[in-house]
Amino acid sequence: MASVTSLSDSVQQRLAAALSAALPDADSTDPLLRRSDRADFQANGILALAKKAKANPRELATEVVSQVVTGDVIEDIEVSGPGFLNIAVGDGAITRNLAERYADETDRLGVPYAPAPGTTVIDYAQPNVAKEMHVGHLRSAVIGDAVVQILEFTGENVVRRHHIGDWGTQFGMLIQYLDEHPHELDHKAGADAAVSGEEAMSNLDRLYKAARKHFDSDDEFKTRARRRVVDLQAGEPHTLAMWQKFVDESKIYFFSVFEKLDMEIRDPDIVGESGYNEMLAETCRLLEESGVAVRSEGALCVFFDDVKGPDGKPVPLIVQKSDGGYGYAATDLSAIRDRVFNLKADTLLYVVDARQSLHFRMVFETARRAGWLNEDVKAQQLAFGTVLGKDGKPFKTREGETVRLVDLLDEAIDRATSVVREKAEKVGLTEEEIVENGRFVGIGAVKYADLSTSAVRDYKFDLDQMVSLNGDTSVYLQYAYARIQSILRKAGEARPAAHPELPLAPAERALGLHLDQFAETIREVAATYEPHKLAAYLYQLAALLTAFYDQCPVLKADTPEQRANRLFLVDLTARTLHRGMSLLGIRTPERL
Numbered sequence: 001m002a003s004v005t006s007l008s009d010s011v012q013q014r015l016a017a018a019l020s021a022a023l024p025d026a027d028s029t030d031p032l033l034r035r036s037d038r039a040d041f042q043a044n045g046i047l048a049l050a051k052k053a054k055a056n057p058r059e060l061a062t063e064v065v066s067q068v069v070t071g072d073v074i075e076d077i078e079v080s081g082p083g084f085l086n087i088a089v090g091d092g093a094i095t096r097n098l099a100e101r102y103a104d105e106t107d108r109l110g111v112p113y114a115p116a117p118g119t120t121v122i123d124y125a126q127p128n129v130a131k132e133m134h135v136g137h138l139r140s141a142v143i144g145d146a147v148v149q150i151l152e153f154t155g156e157n158v159v160r161r162h163h164i165g166d167w168g169t170q171f172g173m174l175i176q177y178l179d180e181h182p183h184e185l186d187h188k189a190g191a192d193a194a195v196s197g198e199e200a201m202s203n204l205d206r207l208y209k210a211a212r213k214h215f216d217s218d219d220e221f222k223t224r225a226r227r228r229v230v231d232l233q234a235g236e237p238h239t240l241a242m243w244q245k246f247v248d249e250s251k252i253y254f255f256s257v258f259e260k261l262d263m264e265i266r267d268p269d270i271v272g273e274s275g276y277n278e279m280l281a282e283t284c285r286l287l288e289e290s291g292v293a294v295r296s297e298g299a300l301c302v303f304f305d306d307v308k309g310p311d312g313k314p315v316p317l318i319v320q321k322s323d324g325g326y327g328y329a330a331t332d333l334s335a336i337r338d339r340v341f342n343l344k345a346d347t348l349l350y351v352v353d354a355r356q357s358l359h360f361r362m363v364f365e366t367a368r369r370a371g372w373l374n375e376d377v378k379a380q381q382l383a384f385g386t387v388l389g390k391d392g393k394p395f396k397t398r399e400g401e402t403v404r405l406v407d408l409l410d411e412a413i414d415r416a417t418s419v420v421r422e423k424a425e426k427v428g429l430t431e432e433e434i435v436e437n438g439r440f441v442g443i444g445a446v447k448y449a450d451l452s453t454s455a456v457r458d459y460k461f462d463l464d465q466m467v468s469l470n471g472d473t474s475v476y477l478q479y480a481y482a483r484i485q486s487i488l489r490k491a492g493e494a495r496p497a498a499h500p501e502l503p504l505a506p507a508e509r510a511l512g513l514h515l516d517q518f519a520e521t522i523r524e525v526a527a528t529y530e531p532h533k534l535a536a537y538l539y540q541l542a543a544l545l546t547a548f549y550d551q552c553p554v555l556k557a558d559t560p561e562q563r564a565n566r567l568f569l570v571d572l573t574a575r576t577l578h579r580g581m582s583l584l585g586i587r588t589p590e591r592l
């Protein structure tokens, strides 16, 4: 079943039809419909169309009005100003449309599938082997996961790639150290006890620090470590096996963090930097042969007119170093070839810190010159800003170290659990439910705080604010959802019937029209990759629901029909909240 057309789409179609009748020769007849404070909708497109057709805008608008059939969807339409159209829809039309959506078994809530879905490869959640995850990795994971869910909901074919940092010279040092201290990665627990992610990380961290110390203070060790890099790159089996140990151990840790984040990351989607090793030489050859890259002081470089250092000299993208080594850029260029030619992507997304924007700008431009990216295959970095502490400075511990992501998450869960506990008795939650809800609220709070501001902006990590019950927080939305569930339980009606014959109170109308906007919101968010607009939509939905409660009694409505109609409205609101939150990776507990 095709999904239910939203009211705004119906209005749009009717206006476009009236416009083509009035302007039979025009090639485009977009009425440019938008929501408005003055009417339910406003169409602003007449002015431009009139100009193009050399017609008088007010006359054209009047003509369009006369062509529009009113009564079923459009109740009232009038010309305003120099040639705008103000449009009101009928109460019955609002209820009827929402009721159709309510009855739709596909539960798409009026959101259509994209007419021509493509294949998007999205690069996100890419921590580094043998290193702690920090808040930067949190942002990539949270934003990336939301974009994945939203795109998949529109029918896009999405391939996930976790480009983990699992290659580089530091592995020479780590492997050499482990070879000389073979038991450093052994687990304390009994042989059959599962290793916890935390334990895996603490071993790696200890080993990393010890190896680094040796490397910095012992020249002979340094030499041995450098030789190990050569062995690793040559694929020497023993060295490779040890490298694999670091990767496996780190994955145990990554998976434990992703699980805490309530996020599904699949092993086959983890294709780290090392996954492109076989392609690097070929990538360089292609770039050099085509002249996109040139040799400069022994290194293979790509130059850009607009990328210059402070001294005014051009700063190239180095694809191959003069010693023959390949770096981050060669890997990313090879990954582009893989994603475009093997995975058949038409869109490449990179959810990566804004501090890497110059790198991606140069990599994308290089790929364009090489013909790997073009009009049909586009690449875009979804750059995100820095996470700041309460003081507005980059988030650090008091000792000046980067904050461990797990510590932050644990603290968020702790705080959230106390918030949940405070109300638990009244709601009658069991201890088990308190613990579970504490996790959902805590993790939801962290995700929502990240997703509710535009990604490129820096944001303050402020747990007090994040778990606050008032304001633009996930807890506020989760309570809105749980409150509806409580009302529905009390009402005890499985599927309350909608009553389109009833007039709507202003608060009902506002809620209904906002529900109608879900499809538009998803369409926009999927086109712009801006999950914060979905967060804003949901917050507004919860706020309209609060206003509705204030003005419209539900269980104590005047008539049984009105009661049913209001129950239907809040149930649809709950389903929309649930769907929207789940697209953001946030749970909505039934009882809170």
Ligand code: ARG
Residues within 6 Å of the ligand: 123, 126, 127, 128, 163, 164, 165, 332, 335, 350, 352
């Ligand atoms: N591992 C990198 C980091 O922690 C992010 C990788 C981004 N993706 C990419 N294709 N370069 O900064």
